[in-house]
Amino acid sequence: MAALVFAALILVIFNFARDPTVLRAQDLAPSALWVTITFASVTALNRAFAVELDHGALDGLLLAPVGREAIYLGKLLGNLLFTGLVQAITIPLFVLFFNLDLHGTLPAILLLAFLATVGFTAVGTVFSALTARVQFNELMLPVLLLPFMVPPLIGAAQVTSKLLAGRPLADSAGWLQILVTYDIVFLTLSVLVFPAVLDE
């Protein structure tokens, strides 16, 4: 809930933090949307392992006869669902606040959102487990994760901007390739390194 309010507030701030005569809502919109999603997701990821940690459930999970990879995938899915939920509400808000005409690009934008989110959530899930037991973890997680959010963010913002300008998705093939490659690489790597994050 807090993540949602946070997201809404950021959108509001973006709208007022510009000179409307110079910057059209449509030009600002992609950046605003993606920055918002980024920060809301980081907030969500910060809490991802906190609950288990507080209740000692992490040790219980480790004792269970479930592979480490399964724990990761489970966590990943959970995080994706959560960020998906935040986005499901943020995106309509964004269309509303920025008075956008989507020209039927919604499916493409949703696809984009999914691709970008998988990428950084894959890494974010690893980092949230890692920073859960580290000092200053509220700060450590964003510090470590934000660089990883940049390539998906650039790709998503660029493609969104093209889509809103009425260009077909095919025009953004290059960016989409980068996004997909990023997802594959980091999902694979994350699954491979995640066991190292859980104690022996």
Place this chain on the structure above:
Amino acid sequence: MTSSSSLSASSSFPQSSTSSAVVAARKSIRLGQALTVLALVALAAHYVRAIQYTPIEATQGLAQKIFYVHVPAAWSAFLAFGILGVCSALFLWLHDRRLDLFAEASAEVGTVLTLIVLTTGPLWGKPIWGTWWQWEVRLTSTLFLFFLMVGYLTLRRSIFDPLERARYSAVVGILGAMLVPFIHLSVYMFRTIHPKPVILNPEGPTLPGSMLSTLLEGVAIMTVMYLGLVLVRYGIGRLQDEKEARHAAQG
């Protein structure tokens, strides 16, 4: 909740016999110091060559010569980071604590090199591009290198158990190393679509032979500089590690 097992008892993170660790550390330090001094002297010679004997670029003037320290520094910063990535991956596979210590050394030296790139960059950019900063591929990638290395070192400082610290840093190291190609690619694509008007092309359409050879000399020198510094820093890390192990054994 840190593990309470003593450092040397942990079988998955073995300590080499203590005196061999100290001997190895000392050797590393001696070799590193020799290489560093060699590199510093060579750097001075390189300065002379770059300033005196390499032609001045007619349209860009003397400031173009910053190129001969900026690019080599960038090369060795990326080398440092690449080695950090490799050591991190190897560590997760082999659990050899020396790999962890070398990664840490590489991160610290790399951070210094990155700072050099990020400060000489604007000093070059202002006279050549007209702006202190541009979001172009090399500078942006180096900036990310800086963030990643600082994040890596900060993380290390917040974990007190050596095994946990080594494992977690290795995870960050590997993921970080894989990120850099994507940053590079994304910025490149971004620049291709939104090119900034570059008044002068700093590297020129082709680099004349004399400039290229000076540049390559710079690269060689900075590579040796990296090696020297990292070996000293690695030796320091091993001695530190040994010192902590002895305290833990006594306490």
Place this chain on the structure above:
Amino acid sequence: MLLRAEPPANGGFMVAAYALVAVVLVVYAVTLFLRARGLVAEVKE
């Protein structure tokens, strides 16, 4: 005949950059050498 203009007088930037690189590397190297010396004296075989 093409008249070539004088290259811009921006040597100051070069001097600053070269000085910076030298200072940073020397200072860092000295820091490392001192740390090493301290530890080598302290941690005996």
